[in-house]
Amino acid sequence: MFKKEVFLILIILFIFSDFSIKEYNIFNNRVVFNPTMYILDIPKINIYKKMYISKIDSSIKNIVIFEEFGRPNYISNTVIGAHSGNGKYSYFKDLYKMNINDNFFIRYENTVDKYIIFSKFFVNQYDIEILYKNYDYKVITFITCKNNDSSKRLILLGKIVS
Secondary structure (H helix, E strand, O other): OHHHHHHHHHHHHHHOOOOOOOOEEEEOOEEEEOOOOEEEEEHHHOEEEEEEEEOOOOOOOOOEEEOOOOOOOOOOEEEEEOOOOOOOOOOOOOHHHOOOOOEEEEEEOOEEEEEEEEEEEEEEOOOOHHHHOOOOOOEEEEEEEEOOEEEEEEEEEEEEOO
């Protein structure tokens, strides 16, 4: 009897773990399962961290890939966000230090994609139409609040180079 209870607990833990295969979204009119672990690597600002999948309107406590947009392993516009500022979850507090032609990497499934920043600008907090722009190649869009001005968003666009 005790073995059955332990087995049941292990199954429940797997179902609710971060690596659950139940995580999915709709992408290009099809269901895409997301068991892939994505790592964001930005050497210039000392970020090497796992990214999580989250809804854009959710409270975030990590570096996240917003589920309403693309994924790094597809030709798409992948939108990645995190908090800036001085709080516990301010993983993008130094993102403003990134400049045009700086590089970063996305790691997944034994693949390392290299990107370079090709655009950097600020928008008003509700002006998010740039997030919906489609490209014919892999693009990463970073979004975070402007340091000391939460009414603005810092946007960085990176395109794949290898």
